[in-house]
Amino acid sequence: MAEVNAVLALGSPGDFCEDEGDNRVFKAALEVFGKLKDLNCPLLEGLYITDPNTIHELLCTPSKYRLEILEWMCTRVCPSMQDKFSSLKGAPVEAKIQEMVKLGHELMLCAPDDQELVKGCASAWKQLQFMGQMLDIVQSLAVGCSGYPRAGPLAQSEQEKVAELARQLQEGTARLWALRTESLEQYKAGEAAGGIDTSMLEQKLRLVISDFHQLVLAFIQVYDDELGECCQRPAPTLHPCGPIIQAVYQTLASCSQLLQAVVEVTDASVEAVDAVERQEREPICWDSRSFVMSLATKIEELTQKYQIFNDSLQKGMG
Structure with a gap:
């Protein structure tokens, strides 16, 4: 001493x-x-x-x-x-x-x-x-x-998991500190240019890290006291119909999309028919030299002209 x-x-x-x-x-x-x-x-x-x-x-x-x-x-x-x-x-x-x-x-x-x-x-x-x-x-x-005085393969497996989690936590900590250093450097550069207060940022970051640390400790304690036994239970058995149900669901979803597309095409067809019928009934001025006439009349006129032209063409070839 x-x-x-x-x-x-x-x-x-x-x-x-x-x-x-x-x-x-x-x-x-x-x-x-x-x-x-x-x-x-x-x-x-x-x-x-x-x-x-x-x-x-x-x-x-x-x-x-x-x-x-x-x-x-x-x-x-x-x-x-x-x-x-x-x-x-x-x-x-x-x-x-x-x-x-x-x-x-x-x-x-x-x-x-x-x-x-x-x-x-x-x-x-x-x-x-x-x-x-x-x-x-x-x-x-x-x-x-x-909470784990027992020995055997299960205890060894748990120790390996804990070691792996500890390694991941250390890597995450290193990355977090690297980001913290980078962030502080950027804000210090901004402070020099625009007067940003970095002290408040550092205090908030320390508070977040402290809260995260306390949450990790609380989770470990709750796991050891209450969740440990539940986590030792065997994994649930999945029903073999699972993939079939998923395939049926995907098929029904595709069918639903197809029906929706049919509805949209049907609606578009109805609108097109309505538009054509309105144009057949309503007179239209086709050019400055033509009289106002409906679409049906205009089509009939063009058909007659085509027929006259076709007849004359056939006579000329004969």
Whole structure:
């Protein structure tokens, strides 16, 4: 516990905290400390402190002990991180910090270059938010694992599905952050040109990401508590008549379209007949040299002329 005592001996909260006098910061520190104890963090064994100022200083002051707590959180969220940290044994501490930042970015908890947050140099409120959300994920994973103590092929299949979903979530997170960076750059360029406020946009984006994170956690909890058993039921049996019904439906739909086309053609024919009958009855002036006459009269006149022309043609050929 020498490291812990060294941290606690650094000084009063006023020496390092920009949130001095802010009760919500100390309340958040107590909540994070309580979550660590509930999860049986081994780094808190033998540590008995209750003073909010001391707890605040322990969690929000840069120290090796604080980084070890964060390292423990990361390994609980992603067990494969243990091998990564083991391979970095003896390497500069910045290497571990970069891995923690990478994991936090994949979990949508921080920016890809937020080393100051992990180091403990960011604002206390931001640090405590980061830790609290990380511990919420640890608690959710603990609840999910408790619902599956059984072994066997089914459990292995579930683990593979969870791993695949985790991979897809990480890819989606990376794309979302890439879009966020691109969007902010575009709006900053627009701000320089037209005075657009990017701070409000960033706040809204953070709120949306936070809401999405909470929805994912809520779904995981509801699935484990209520939906898990239902999802283990066998898939429903589809009736073999399904394709036949679909084919009949498509045939009836085609027949209906054909009948509709017949109706439209019939209506058009009736209108055409009506138009011809009106033209037969109504006198029309065909040209400036002709008298006004009906279509029937005009056709009869043309027929007679054609007959005279045809007769003369036949005589000429004979």
